[in-house]
Amino acid sequence: MVLFVSQVVQAQAPRTEGWLSSPGIVGTMVLLAIVLFIAALIITAQVGRMLKETKDKRAARLAEAELSAEELARKKAARQYKLRGDELGGRAPAFDAKALVAKASSEPDNPLVEEKIYSRARLEVAPELQRVVVWYLAASVFWLVFGTLVGQYLGLKFVWPDLDGQAWLSFGRLRPVHTNTVFWGWASLAMIGLGYFVIARTSATRIFSYRLAWWGFGLINGSVVIGNLCLMAGINNGGGEYREYIWPVALLFALGLMITFRNFYGTVKRRTIPEIYVSNWYILAALVWTIVLATIGYLPWYQDGLGETVIQGYYMHMGVGMWFMTFSLGLTYYYLPSALNKPIYSYSLGVLAFWTQMLFYTLIGTHHFIFAPLPWWLQTVAIVFSVGMFIPVFAGTTNFLMTMRGSWSAIGKSYVLPFFLVGVVYYCVGSSQGSFQALRFTNHIWHFTDFNVAHSHMTMYGIITFLMWACMYALLPKVTGREPSQVLVGAHFWLAFIGLFAYTVSLMAGGTVKGLAWMEGVPFIETVIATRGYWAWRAIGGSLMFLSHLLFAWNFYCMVRKPRAVTQHAALEPQMA
Amino acid sequence: MIDLHKDQANLVNISLLVFALLSTGIAVAPALHLQDNNAPLPGMPKMTAQERRGLAVYVAEGCMGCHTQQVRNIEMDKTWGARPSIPSDYYYSKQRMNVWQQSPSLLGSERTGPDLTNVGQRQASEAWQMLHLYDPRMVVKGSVMPRYGWLFQTVDSAAVQSGDVVLPVTGEQLGAPGKKVVATQKAKDLVAYLLSLKQAPLPSGVQADAFLPSPGADGKPLPAAAVEAGLPDGGAIFSQVCAACHQPDAKGLPGAFPALAGSPIVNEESPAKMIDIVLGGYDARPEFGPMPPQAANLSDAEITAVINHVRSSFGNNAPPATQEAVRSQRAVIAPETIAE
Numbered sequence: 001m002v003l004f005v006s007q008v009v010q011a012q013a014p015r016t017e018g019w020l021s022s023p024g025i026v027g028t029m030v031l032l033a034i035v036l037f038i039a040a041l042i043i044t045a046q047v048g049r050m051l052k053e054t055k056d057k058r059a060a061r062l063a064e065a066e067l068s069a070e071e072l073a074r075k076k077a078a079r080q081y082k083l084r085g086d087e088l089g090g091r092a093p094a095f096d097a098k099a100l101v102a103k104a105s106s107e108p109d110n111p112l113v114e115e116k117i118y119s120r121a122r123l124e125v126a127p128e129l130q131r132v133v134v135w136y137l138a139a140s141v142f143w144l145v146f147g148t149l150v151g152q153y154l155g156l157k158f159v160w161p162d163l164d165g166q167a168w169l170s171f172g173r174l175r176p177v178h179t180n181t182v183f184w185g186w187a188s189l190a191m192i193g194l195g196y197f198v199i200a201r202t203s204a205t206r207i208f209s210y211r212l213a214w215w216g217f218g219l220i221n222g223s224v225v226i227g228n229l230c231l232m233a234g235i236n237n238g239g240g241e242y243r244e245y246i247w248p249v250a251l252l253f254a255l256g257l258m259i260t261f262r263n264f265y266g267t268v269k270r271r272t273i274p275e276i277y278v279s280n281w282y283i284l285a286a287l288v289w290t291i292v293l294a295t296i297g298y299l300p301w302y303q304d305g306l307g308e309t310v311i312q313g314y315y316m317h318m319g320v321g322m323w324f325m326t327f328s329l330g331l332t333y334y335y336l337p338s339a340l341n342k343p344i345y346s347y348s349l350g351v352l353a354f355w356t357q358m359l360f361y362t363l364i365g366t367h368h369f370i371f372a373p374l375p376w377w378l379q380t381v382a383i384v385f386s387v388g389m390f391i392p393v394f395a396g397t398t399n400f401l402m403t404m405r406g407s408w409s410a411i412g413k414s415y416v417l418p419f420f421l422v423g424v425v426y427y428c429v430g431s432s433q434g435s436f437q438a439l440r441f442t443n444h445i446w447h448f449t450d451f452n453v454a455h456s457h458m459t460m461y462g463i464i465t466f467l468m469w470a471c472m473y474a475l476l477p478k479v480t481g482r483e484p485s486q487v488l489v490g491a492h493f494w495l496a497f498i499g500l501f502a503y504t505v506s507l508m509a510g511g512t513v514k515g516l517a518w519m520e521g522v523p524f525i526e527t528v529i530a531t532r533g534y535w536a537w538r539a540i541g542g543s544l545m546f547l548s549h550l551l552f553a554w555n556f557y558c559m560v561r562k563p564r565a566v567t568q569h570a571a572l573e574p575q576m577a
Numbered sequence: 578m579i580d581l582h583k584d585q586a587n588l589v590n591i592s593l594l595v596f597a598l599l600s601t602g603i604a605v606a607p608a609l610h611l612q613d614n615n616a617p618l619p620g621m622p623k624m625t626a627q628e629r630r631g632l633a634v635y636v637a638e639g640c641m642g643c644h645t646q647q648v649r650n651i652e653m654d655k656t657w658g659a660r661p662s663i664p665s666d667y668y669y670s671k672q673r674m675n676v677w678q679q680s681p682s683l684l685g686s687e688r689t690g691p692d693l694t695n696v697g698q699r700q701a702s703e704a705w706q707m708l709h710l711y712d713p714r715m716v717v718k719g720s721v722m723p724r725y726g727w728l729f730q731t732v733d734s735a736a737v738q739s740g741d742v743v744l745p746v747t748g749e750q751l752g753a754p755g756k757k758v759v760a761t762q763k764a765k766d767l768v769a770y771l772l773s774l775k776q777a778p779l780p781s782g783v784q785a786d787a788f789l790p791s792p793g794a795d796g797k798p799l800p801a802a803a804v805e806a807g808l809p810d811g812g813a814i815f816s817q818v819c820a821a822c823h824q825p826d827a828k829g830l831p832g833a834f835p836a837l838a839g840s841p842i843v844n845e846e847s848p849a850k851m852i853d854i855v856l857g858g859y860d861a862r863p864e865f866g867p868m869p870p871q872a873a874n875l876s877d878a879e880i881t882a883v884i885n886h887v888r889s890s891f892g893n894n895a896p897p898a899t900q901e902a903v904r905s906q907r908a909v910i911a912p913e914t915i916a917e
Contacts, residue, residue, distance in 0.1 A: 275583060288593045310604055358595060523816050
């Protein structure tokens with residue numbers, strides 16, 4: 001009999017000294033550097049502006065020293081000039097005939113940071129559409145706070161495993177509550193809500209049916225509520241990631257998608273302009289693909305034995321790629337150019353990215369099961385097309401960055417654009433990192449470790465969530481006419497960004513340490529103990545992220561609440577209606 | 578000519594069609610093929626009804642969130658099984674569970690806890706499994722696994738019935754004097770399932786796929802003493818096999834698992850008794866959980882190595898055993914395990 005222990009003991013320990021120079025690792029390091037570089041860019045832009053102001057002042061002082069006595073006297077007189085105090089007063093009412101003054105205030109809103117530009121135009125939106133958008137987004141914000149509260153609690157359990165002894169709060173049951181809530185509750189409802197606006201706006205028509213919109217709202221929210229209750233009660237579909245809801249619950253969600261598709265398609269069909277804007281390509285396709293995906297994921301006839309594993313790899317990857325990524329890209333193709341007030345850099349690059357997204361993304365699900373007992377050809381196809389993903393990713397990134405080009409100074413002056421910038425950069429970084437992780441060597445080190453968790457947060461949070469925030473901050477003030485506090489938006493941004501960075505870097509480092517230790521044959525429990533410190537940092541990063549969501553929820557409330565009676569201060573603000 | 582920029586019906590139809598075709602090729606067809614071309618290994622026992630119920634508990638508690646069940650065909654996974662997993666291994670366990678629940682996703686994607694492919698072999702002690710579920714940190718100090726207290730009941734000592742599985746710890750240790758902790762049916766089912774997790778042997782004559790060496794792999798030198806005796810590393814075997822119950826410092830767990838440090842049996846001049854216990858198991862002392870036999874799990878050389886490690890470490894000091902002694906005892910105690 002072959003005895004397993006003998007092999008443990010006589011195992012050929014892999015040599016891991018050269019790991020730092022392997023392509024996947026180097027690639028990931030470069031990607032991390034890109035994120036840091038962008039953060040540095042935003043900060044240096046701000047600091048540089050302040051320094052320049054100081055320098056200008058000093059230069060003016062130096063120039064003064066070289067002036068002749070006469071000039072000096074003139075300058076002195078100029079300095080001593082005092083207003084009488086009634087120049088701008090007078091009794092006649094002031095009138096800004098060309099509406100050049102956006103805002104007049106004698107007291108700035110905050111003394112600490114530069115004020116950002118206020119949302120200029122208010123869009124005319126049908127009140128029914130406004131209600132649909134606001135309610136979808138409100139529900140999504142609720143699920144974001146709830147889902148990340150659960151996530152934060154789970155993160156703490158790595159540090160304090162004995163936090164509670166309740167069955168329905170145990171790690172195994174709550175983990176899918178966290179993932180499914182942020183997937184189907186937060187991101188999905190946010191995307192559909194934002195999509196309703198895009199689809200009506202770019203088709204220059206009204207929504208096909210508001211009633212259908214409310215049906216979709218009820219079905220999707222219902223599936224998340226019932227699904228989570230089931231999971232906490234220990235009822236799940238079989239533990240496959242993102243299809244933990246049993247099929248009757250998932251069916252509610254799928255019906256919600258079908259209704260949404262019907263509604264979007266009907267709206268596009270009655271558009272009053274001949275072309276279908278590229279956003280709508282992505283949005284319609286995301287809905288169609290996800291309906292197919294849910295069907296394939298839940299039909300039973302090919303899922304016994306390892307058939308289930310093939311479907312699992314396909315389903316979990318396509319769930320992210322064909323639903324969240326595709327839909328979010330569609331939204332970005334509308335909201336980013338509209339926030340910059342200029343057209344997308346290249347329309348045809350967007351179309352190229354669309355088709356390559358479909359071709360390459362669909363084929364790479366098995367890269368979640370590299371070295372598993374699945375057919376080797378399936379694994380190789382997945383790896384090859386994972387690398388192929390560079391094409392749609394770079395096409396998309398280039399398109400967005402080139403659209404932003406020439407408007408960099410606008411980033412410092414806007415509270416919306418930094419969210420877009422982070423989302424786009426993470427789109428490039430997170431997706432490329434995923435491709436690197438699919439390579440067999442990096443998979444060797446990272447698979448099964450906490451690195452996976454870092455990757456999924458880089459993508460679902462760094463890309464999707466940041467883009468959703470960008471779109472919401474871009475859209476809501478224009479629709480409701482109410483802006484959030486700029487300081488709180490800034491706090492939201494930096495807490496989320498720094499939190500995400502701490503979260504991902506700690507888990508990437510911890511995952512690498514763990515994977516290398518496994519390769520060297522270190523006893524398992526020692527690698528668990530060695531990860532403790534990284535888990536603590538993850539919990540800290542997660543806390544910052546969660547805190548930022550509370551701020552975001554408040555900002556959201558400020559953007560959508562009913563206007564109060566006009567006060568003195570509010571009367572001074574530009575009313576864009 | 579189709580103009581997708583203006584023709585929403587064809588845009589949607591083409592997206593749907595191409596995606597459905599790709600999905601069929603990359604997912605549905607391979608899945609169907611794998612499902613239909615699969616059979617159990619000849620030596621694989623069918624799952625009992627109790628093991629199936631245990632699997633249902635495993636799924637309900639989301640164990641696959643942290644535990645994989647796949648030995649990949651790479652060197653580093655040798656810790657978890659004698660051979661890489663093959664599709665047949667999942668023939669019985671990965672079947673649709675019922676109308677509501679699909680075939681369980683047992684392979685998993687995270688190894689926050691150890692792989693469980695072979696846990697029934699590695700940790701064959703029911704007492705250990707029970708205690709570990711009740712409070713993982715009682716038996717594994719650094720563990721971050723949740724406690725599954727709701728799978729157990731605390732009852733008065735008097736109320737314990739015959740046939741109950743009572744945890745091998747006293748009420749005082751649990752902070753509840755006069756009480757006993759007994760396993761619920763769910764805990765018994767789950768442990769039955771876990772203990773059934775063993776890699777089935779391949780039919781004789783069939784060679785398992787080799788493990789792929791890790792990039793740049795080279796040999797790791799054995800400790801000098803082990804090389805001298807021509808034996809494997811006893812310390813490594815101890816931490817793999819024995820330390821879970823007897824603890825890494827060999828001091829045991831009072832009331833559950835006996836200490837090996839300073840144990841009279843370990844320190845006996847003749848290793849015969851110790852060899853007997855390791856080969857055939859031991860359940861003579863009611864205050865401790867039973868020791869599972871290791872004859873089928875370890876070779877003569879490995880048993881010799883680990884016995885010598887224990888007899889010369891943890892403050893113990895007894896002369897080494899020889900492989901011959903182990904071999905002759907095996908012929909008496911467990912002749913069915915003698916390698917061909």
